[in-house]
Amino acid sequence: MKKTFVLTSLLLILVALIALIEVSTPSWSQYQKEYFKEQIASLQVQLGSAKDNAKKGQLQEEIASYQKRKPEIIDLVLPDGKVERCKTCHIGIEEISSSHPSNTFGCTVCHGGNPLSLDKAMAHAQMYGGGHPGSLDVASLSCGGTGENNVACHAGNPEQAKNEVDLVKTSIMSTKAGELSAVRRMFGYDKTNDIPGLTKGQVAALYPNPLQGRANQKDFQQNCLSQCHQSGGDLPVSTTTNNVSLKGTQEQDGTQVKGQAETQSKIQGNGCETCHVLTNPTHTYIGTDTTMKTNNIGYGMTHSLTTQILYTQCNQCHNQGNHDPLKMSFAFRSDMTKVINDWKSGVTNWLDRVQDYYLPGEIFAKCEVSLDCIDCHTRQDVMGDNKLHTSQYDAVHLQCQDCHGTKETLPKTKQIVDPNDLAFEEQITNPKFPKLKIGDEILVTGKGEELPFIRHQGNDWIQNSRVTGQTFQIPLVYGSKCQQSLLEQGADSCHKCHDRSATHP
Structure with a gap:
């Protein structure tokens, strides 16, 4: 009896000690340990296939370095003397781009938040766009803010063409003015493309009474006008597509994801990010930041901006299906599962691009498939020219x-x-x-x-x-x-x- 009591007491003490250690161990320390572990595993794979002795020696040194490394608070000191600690948790995060180096710009100039806090909730409080700084409702603070030495970024420049944040808000893909105009003309409300009361920069989804109170007005606003590139607009990705593309996704601990499409079947277009942050068919992060490796969909593949925008990025909206202006609904392609090719496969041939590129029944010239969308469409086509266009032809x-x-x-x-x-x-x-x-x-x-x-x-x-x-x-x-x-x-x-x-x- 006494022996049992002693063993039970020791067990309780052990449990208490483990709990105390877990409470006293900060989350950032765990993130760093996970990052070190992943880097070691990756280097060991490279070591197994390395044939050159010099390369093997280099890899072995790197592995030993990570094995000895201990978690520590990482202070990023910017040129103006300000300190940020974001990389203490986000230790493996990719550089956003070569023109936005973190050791010069830091993180909060784009993301907002509290850079000195190591508490997740406090550090992420007041982040622009809830972690999506490209969203058009906050882009003026992030992309359109000021960088090093108070130099204007993508707004406030003497040259209008460099004020992309202001211009993109007039883009026909941002306003959806073209869709609003076409449907209103179809129903006989307007005789021209001009929409009474729609002003430059206004989002068509917020236009009052677009169908003058008809029964299908709500569906028109929710199923048509509120989709695609607008800030917070839903990309037209079907539940079926999500089920196919997310099959086999796993948690970090190896457990299988279930019902992912049911829990978050909507993927939002977040303004600038919709084009400039490349995605995969699962809309999941695959980079080296351990804090980002969750099952949440709606993120880019890596924390990276690009201007080399593949046609597959445009296809997030432009080859998924068609809006039905009579039923006020979106009809997904019947062959959509065939379009979801393995995004790791690399270069595709011309016939593959035809299948991926265009909706069935559309007519095109061969050059339009051989090239990518941005090889033809200009920056003003895509990001606007500061004019309110209500037809694609004019835009x-x-x-x-x-x-x-x-x-x-x-x-x-x-x-x-x-x-x-x-x-x-x-x-x-x-x-x-x-x-x-x-x-x-x-x-x-x-x-x-x-x-x-x-x-x-x-x-x-x-x-x-x-x-x-x-x-x-x-x-x-x-x-x-x-x-x-x-x-x-x-x-x-x-x-x-x-x-x-x-x-x-």
């Missing part, structure tokens, strides 16, 4: 003739003569571009927007992919056998001859 700056010319004219060009030309900023966005130089001749759109990734070189017109850097020689209409009327030189007219489809590529 888009690029037409086929801008690159291919017409039967009687060559494409319009511009020679670079000013070292401060905005075209050089495009050079920064993709290191694979041939270096732009004074004297280079680049193309411009009919509306005067520069296309520095399309250049006139001798007798050739060369396009450089903004994603891969691959070069394409542009065929010209001028001097060809094209018989198209000069009055019909828009994209729709070109498709009459250069018509492909997903069923007939």
Whole structure:
């Protein structure tokens, strides 16, 4: 009896000690230990396949270094003397981009929050957009704020083209003004594309009485106007798609995820992040920050910004299905499961891109599939030009003739003569571009927007992919056998001859 009492007492003391240790061990310490463990495992895999003795020695040293490393508070001292401790928990987080180095910018300039706190709730209090600083309702504070030495970031610049935060709020993808206009005209409320009372920067989902109180007005606002790129808008991702893409996802402890699509079937578009943070089909994080490795969906693959935006990123909205303006509902593609290819597979062939790229029944030219969306659509097409457009035709700056010319004219060009030309900023966005130089001749759109990734070189017109850097020689209409009327030189007219489809590529 006495022996049993002693054993029970010792067990209770042990449990109490374990509980005390757990309470006294800060969460940031656990995050760092998990990070060290993951790095060691990754290095050991590399060591197992290494053949060079020097490489093996280097890997062994790195493994030993992580094995000896102890958790510690990490102070990030910025050039202005301010201290941030965000990386104490987020020790493995990726650099957001080469132009936003954390040792210069820090974290809170974009994210907000309390950088000195090591308590999760307190540190994350007052974060912009609840952890999504690109959301358009807070982008003026984050992306549009000021950086080192109070230099204006993406707002407040003398050049309008550099004020992307202000411009994007007028984008037709942000306002949904085009969809609102088309449906109101269909129901006979407006005789033109102009929408009475809709002002620049206003979100169409908040437009009062868009269908003048009709029974389907609520569905129109919720199922159509509130989707896609708007801040907090839902991306059109079906529950079926989520079930397919999330199959096999696991918790960190190895347990299987169940009902993920049921618990969070909606994925939100968070403004700037919707385009500039690349995602995978599961919309889950796969980077090296252990604090981010949860089963929550709706995040980018890594904590990284990019301007090399793949067509698959655009497809988050543009190839999922179609809105039905009569039923006020979104009809998902019947073949959507076929579109969810393995995002790790790398380069796809042309036929694969046809299946991924376009909705069944749509007509396109071959170049529109060979290239990525941003190889044609200009920054003003995508991010707005400070005007309230209510039709896609008015909003888009690029037409086929801008690159291919017409039967009687060559494409319009511009020679670079000013070292401060905005075209050089495009050079920064993709290191694979041939270096732009004074004297280079680049193309411009009919509306005067520069296309520095399309250049006139001798007798050739060369396009450089903004994603891969691959070069394409542009065929010209001028001097060809094209018989198209000069009055019909828009994209729709070109498709009459250069018509492909997903069923007939």
